[in-house]
Amino acid sequence: MIRNSLLVFSMLLVVFSGRVCGKEPGLKSNETLVFFGDSITRFGADSGGYVSLVSDAVAAVFPQKNIQVIGAGIGGNKVPDLLARVDRDVLSQAPTAVMIFIGINDVWHWTKPHPVTGAKREGTTPELYEAGLRELVNKIQSAQARVILCTPTVIGEIVDPDSPDFQRLDAYAAIVRMVARDTGAQLLDLRQVFVEYLSKYNREQLKQGVLTRDGVHLNTIGNQLVAQQVCDLLGISYSVSSESLVSGSVQSMDLYLLIGQSNMAGRAPIPQEVQEALDQVFLLNEQAEWSPARHPFNSYSTIRKDLNMQKLGPAYSFAQQMRSINPGVPLGLIVNARGGSSIRSWGRGGHYYTSTVNRVKVAQQTGILRGILWHQGETDYQDEDYLLKLTQLIADLRMDLGDPKLPFIVGQINGIPLINNQLAALPYAVPMTACVSSEGLIAQDRWHFNTESQFELGLRYAEALLGLSAQGGSN
Numbered sequence: 001m002i003r004n005s006l007l008v009f010s011m012l013l014v015v016f017s018g019r020v021c022g023k024e025p026g027l028k029s030n031e032t033l034v035f036f037g038d039s040i041t042r043f044g045a046d047s048g049g050y051v052s053l054v055s056d057a058v059a060a061v062f063p064q065k066n067i068q069v070i071g072a073g074i075g076g077n078k079v080p081d082l083l084a085r086v087d088r089d090v091l092s093q094a095p096t097a098v099m100i101f102i103g104i105n106d107v108w109h110w111t112k113p114h115p116v117t118g119a120k121r122e123g124t125t126p127e128l129y130e131a132g133l134r135e136l137v138n139k140i141q142s143a144q145a146r147v148i149l150c151t152p153t154v155i156g157e158i159v160d161p162d163s164p165d166f167q168r169l170d171a172y173a174a175i176v177r178m179v180a181r182d183t184g185a186q187l188l189d190l191r192q193v194f195v196e197y198l199s200k201y202n203r204e205q206l207k208q209g210v211l212t213r214d215g216v217h218l219n220t221i222g223n224q225l226v227a228q229q230v231c232d233l234l235g236i237s238y239s240v241s242s243e244s245l246v247s248g249s250v251q252s253m254d255l256y257l258l259i260g261q262s263n264m265a266g267r268a269p270i271p272q273e274v275q276e277a278l279d280q281v282f283l284l285n286e287q288a289e290w291s292p293a294r295h296p297f298n299s300y301s302t303i304r305k306d307l308n309m310q311k312l313g314p315a316y317s318f319a320q321q322m323r324s325i326n327p328g329v330p331l332g333l334i335v336n337a338r339g340g341s342s343i344r345s346w347g348r349g350g351h352y353y354t355s356t357v358n359r360v361k362v363a364q365q366t367g368i369l370r371g372i373l374w375h376q377g378e379t380d381y382q383d384e385d386y387l388l389k390l391t392q393l394i395a396d397l398r399m400d401l402g403d404p405k406l407p408f409i410v411g412q413i414n415g416i417p418l419i420n421n422q423l424a425a426l427p428y429a430v431p432m433t434a435c436v437s438s439e440g441l442i443a444q445d446r447w448h449f450n451t452e453s454q455f456e457l458g459l460r461y462a463e464a465l466l467g468l469s470a471q472g473g474s475n
Helices: 011-014 039-044 050-061 079-089 105-106 126-142 164-183 191-201 220-233 315-325 351-366 386-400 417-430 453-469
Strands: 032-037 069-072 096-100 146-150 186-188 254-258 281-284 290-292 331-337 369-374 407-412 433-436
Touching: 032 050, 032 079, 039 050, 039 069, 039 407, 050 105, 050 164, 050 220, 069 079, 069 126, 079 254, 096 126, 096 164, 126 146, 126 164, 146 191, 164 186, 186 220, 191 220, 220 290, 220 351, 220 386, 254 315, 254 351, 281 315, 315 453, 331 351, 351 369, 351 386, 369 453, 386 407, 386 417, 386 453, 433 453
Parallel strands: 032 069, 032 096, 096 146, 146 186, 254 331, 254 369, 281 331, 369 407, 407 433
Antiparallel strands: 281 290
């Protein structure tokens, strides 16, 4: 499996030098670093998370120093929860350094109901938050361990100083800074880092997807950004683009976006012989990371219907064919289809469009977008203006994805001349487009192509894309 979790560190190094106070050089032998917090830290201990990345960095830079890195995050925790378990989960590890990253739930729970019961919850008052932090720092420092205090990051990624959550987070971050100053703890001002980054790069005012996957929990880039700040604080001189930590270059990955409705999502049975992952083909998953491409290919769609509805679509044979033609380049697929969706629902500014563009922009950190595959129209089978709507969608996608000549391939649907004739007319109306015929394909029901036809459809998409690329498409 390709390890892409450190891919864009080098970019982050250039953009942000860190917001660190009380920096101490290097790490000594036999140190134990504990990362103490809530679900952000809990997920941070998973592969690709910021705790895991720091652990990898420490092992790579100090292989002989026997340094332990421990994640001690629990979902839903607030400052009082950390106080209740600091002895058990932190001090029992005899740490030499403890990083405390807490505050999101202390703020968020004032406005966010319980996710299961819907019951109203309470956060932590500023007074209790400050007192609890001071007590945590005192207990850890009394155990002869240094403390690193992190300011809470974001609840939603829109930089809006008038938002109540934004204002509360600013206030709680100010408390962390004050406690760090008063106690001599090191300060890692992640709040400032995130706000600066989002002010610069979240120009579309997305609620999530730039540094987080849901407005709070870190995605790939968010984890990398936090890990880089921690490495800087720890005095780790570390090139994260090191070949020792990246197995395979996916910076040269060819990317393809596959969107539309149920035939693109896949509704055909998946044969046993194609259950294994395709070699050097990857899917952008829900954490904005690359996972080996195996069925169902639409499983990571942020807009899909139930997972058990996702089956075989054209993506498999398309990717297989593209890889066979250019075996030296890995493929990254962003499959984001939604069964039953109309072309109007894909309009710019809507959820399907925004979510898709956001995912592509994340993927573009690790490769070049070579084309878009579109299969949709069943829902709009009576729309005489379908071609006009499709033409506008193509123009919007090309503009927002930064490529006016981005190849766009459409596929005809089953047995609807009104839509299929408009699809066939697209190449005459819009440059760098092609239409894949559905002639000879067999449907398993009124709308959905069967397994053999989905394999054939994917091959036709590949052939059409290669033809457009030869004409001078995305490069």
